[in-house]
Amino acid sequence: MENEYQILESAIKKAGRRAQVIRQSGLSVTVKGRQDFVSEADVSVENELKEVIHALFPEDGFLGEESGLVLGTDTKKSGVWVIDPIDGTTNYLQGMDYWCISVAYVVNNVIQLGFVYAPDRDEFFFAQRGKGAYLNGAPLTIQEPEKGQAIIGVGRSNRRPLQAYFDLLVVLDTNNVEHRRFGAGALMLAHVASGLVHGYFESHLNSWDALAGLLLIEEAGGRVPNFLENDGLLNGNPVWAASSQLWLDLDHVLN
Known part of the structure; x- marks a missing residue:
């Protein structure tokens, strides 16, 4: 499975670079609600990641912010990949760096994998249940704030x-x-x-x-x-x- 995760990491990073290129070249944007936008980059990133994941894990289902839920071929055994193609779309549209791609994998109502990639900040987060959390390959351990400094x-x-x-x-x-x-x-x-x-x-x-x-x-x-x-x-x-x-x-x- 490690090889599949590496392929997925590469695909997420590639999708993030594509989103940057789309923003630089101009965007078409649809308004979903008050301060709630969807850009062509949202749709492109989600479709791109779904295609890669389906090739790697054909039995699994998807839940995408833009495309909704698609069940896997074996609902008792397969998991669900949960994708936010661009979280922080308003920031992304404004040229701010605080936006990301988020991908999680859920099996039997338990989160097994998590990827968060912030392309403009060059931050790639990865977590696997029972195996730790990482930022750009370095392990993460939460520290408590000093009293009154939270x-x-x-x-x-x-x-x-x-x-x-x-x-x-x-x-x-x-x-x-x-x-x-x-x-x-x-x-x-x-x-x-x-x-x-x-x-x-x-x-x-x-x-x-x-x-x-x-x-x-x-x-x-x-x-x-x-x-x-x-x-x-x-x-x-x-x-x-x-x-x-x-x-x-x-x-x-x-x-």
């Missing part, structure tokens, strides 16, 4: 009331916790694993935004929710993931 990433889901987001900021301020919002949940989760931030909270994430990053955090020694419960694969769920002690310190005020 910084957590936050996301704003338009599937939840705006007031809930305001309330979150008040809770964080009351508990002397700094926050950052960069507009790409999958990459912010990966950055919890690498220590750029110490945790991430969002009142609702879709599975294609969450799964790869959650496995990265778990394999780096952090605490994550059981995201896939209550049909989280299709319906999404809230996310609170962090270094272990910080998770315990804030869980009662965030949930």
Whole structure:
């Protein structure tokens, strides 16, 4: 299987470079909703990755942000590849570097693999259940922040009331916790694993935004929710993931 993973890593990096080229040459963009865009790069990357994965793992299914769910040929044995072709599309369109490709592999409701690639930042994250988390080949281990120095990433889901987001900021301020919002949940989760931030909270994430990053955090020694419960694969769920002690310190005020 290691050879297949290497082929997939190469395909993800190639798709990321293609997205960069498409952006440089001009984009066609469709508006899905308020501040919710899909570009030709989203569609191109998703189709490209699905083609490679299908060639490597023909029995498996897919869940893509743009194309939806396609079941595998053997639903009892096969897994599901969950793809967000470009997380942080608005950042990508604006020429910012904070966007990524996210790919996760789920078998029997358990995340087995996670890939997060941020092409503009040259950051390739990989995690395999039971075998650790890595950034550009270097192993990741989450460290606890010093007391009073915690910084957590936050996301704003338009599937939840705006007031809930305001309330979150008040809770964080009351508990002397700094926050950052960069507009790409999958990459912010990966950055919890690498220590750029110490945790991430969002009142609702879709599975294609969450799964790869959650496995990265778990394999780096952090605490994550059981995201896939209550049909989280299709319906999404809230996310609170962090270094272990910080998770315990804030869980009662965030949930």
